[in-house]
Amino acid sequence: MNGSLTVLGHGSVDWGLVAIFATVYAGMFLGGLPKLRLDRTGVALLGAIAVIPLTGWSVTEAAQTVDLPTIVLLFAFMVVAAQMRLGGFFGAVTRGVGALPWSGPMLLGALIAVSAALSAVFSNDVVCLAVTPVVVALCRQRAMPPVPFLIGLACAANIGSAATLIGNPQNMLIGSMLKLHFADHLRHAAVPVVLSLVMLWVWLVHGTGRAGWAERAPPALNGHDTPPFDAWQTAKGLSVAAVLMGVFLFTDFPRELAALIGAGVLLLSRRLHSAEVMGYVDWSLLLLFMGLFVVNHAFQTTGVAAQAVAWGATQGIHLHEPGTLTLVSVLLSNLVSNVPAVMLLLPHLGPNPQEAGMLLALVSTLAGNLLLVGSIANLIVVDLAAKQGVAIDWRQHLRLAAPAALGSLGLTVGWLVLTR
Incomplete structure (x- = not known):
């Protein structure tokens, strides 16, 4: 050879x-x-x-060439999320929201808030996996249209995950490789995330021309299969998650090591077999990350990417400028998905990579709401809903989600520019 x-x-x-x-x-x-x-x-x-x-x-x-801290952090939080799923926490919270004696729009607002908050800690994909079947069942029970609730769930999970450096895989990658401070990111992201969630609710309730609200829940086809609520396992998982959040917010202890220790504590169980917990780890996603690290590093050695960035700079196109980075990130995130897009852009963020990285974390995540294929969370919701007899095609998603996505992107860029 x-x-x-x-x-x-x-x-x-x-x-x-x-x-x-x-x-x-x-x-x-x-x-x-x-x-x-x-x-x-x-x-x-x-x-x-x-x-x-x-x-x-x-x-x-x-x-x-593989960034091991990113892989370790991602794996550890998959274990934490698995603990919460097996403890029935996500289903119990969703059913609690559905039991509130509120109207459909008010329940949608509660679901958006809860989904966003959970996604900021336990990741958007996990929340969508656990919550979607319960939302469909609750819509049937209360004779409410499922489509606005399901699209609200997916969009809110994406928006909420943008608030923290552990809310989704691309944010974990950005935070790990650029050494971003957890509390700083949360402080800068909190306002645009909250405003984006409000915008999403207002749009789905008042701006869609009641699109989807005239529908009724279809007859039941398949029952939803979620683990029963286990107070002890839930308390154990929540305790570890709370400690980790405290460590991230108030110390400089390495996030990947803290998360790995937390995962180890959760695996010490007399009731949940480690193989059962590991069954919820997304090994496919971990392999995707590792493969892309190797391919991207090899591509960087060719110099093609550096030459393209240098040529763009001669044409007045600078990736570190908020408008350019936003446009390129939105386009790439909806072409190749946000994780590969972030891997491509990270080496080219200019003289202040931490500041540009925070914008990239927000924009690449919010861009996932634009198209149905823009986020794995969207596809999870649509696939699980289809198994329950609720069909959502790309046109419905575009009509209901894209305006909120564009609004949230504009709002976020404007906020970050004003507060620089």
């Missing part, structure tokens, strides 16, 4: 890496590769395997 690399020459290797990079990101856009039974994770993993011989790296050298 080394001989082959010498014959090919440096330029040929560079173009090979560019071709692999382009193929991998085409897979991110398409959700896989045509005529092959590969999802995004499979594409990223095969891309990582392919670049190793082209770069001449050893497996150890390839592994060193």
Whole structure:
């Protein structure tokens, strides 16, 4: 293999890496590769395997391109979220909201607030997985239209997750690689997140022309299967989550180490088998991250990305400027999804990467509400709803969610510019 690399020459290797990079990101856009039974994770993993011989790296050298603190933090919070799901916490909270003697619009507001708050701590994807079936069942019980509630759930989960550096995978990545301070991010993000949630509720209730509100819940097809509420397991998970939040907010102790210790405490259980908890860990997402780290690092060695950024600067296009970064982040997040988009943009944030990184964390997350494919949380809600007999297509999502997404993006950029 080394001989082959010498014959090919440096330029040929560079173009090979560019071709692999382009193929991998085409897979991110398409959700896989045509005529092959590969999802995004499979594409990223095969891309990582392919670049190793082209770069001449050893497996150890390839592994060193992976940002281990990000992977550890993501894994640890998957364990914390698994504890809360197995304890029946998310279902119990949702049923508590549904039991309130309020009108449909007021219940929607409560669901938006609760979903956002939970997502800021336990991640948007986890909340959508646990809450969607319960929301559909509650809409049936109270004869309320499910579509505004489900779109409200997905959008609120995305918006709420933007508030913290643990609310979603891309924020964990940004916070870990740029060493952002947890409390600083929360302080800057809190106002635009809260205003965006209010805007979402106002739009869904008053600005949609009652689109979807005239519908009625369909007849029950499948029962929702959520774990029963377990007060002890819930209290255990909430205690660990509260301690971790305190550590993140008030100390400089490494977040990934604190989260890993918390996950270890939760795995010490006489009632929940560790294999059951590990079954809720999204190993596919962890592999996606690792594959993209390897592919992106190999692509950086070609110099193509740096040359493109330098050329853009000669044309007056600077990624560190709020308007440019917002536009590029929104476009990329809805083309290849927000995690790959963030990985592409992180090395090119200019002279003040911490400030640009905070904007990137907010914008890449809020952009997920624009299109149905813009966020995994959206797809989770739509897929689970379909299994319960509630169909939501991309047109419905665009009509109900996109105006709120654009409004929240404009509001966020304006707020951050005013408070610089």
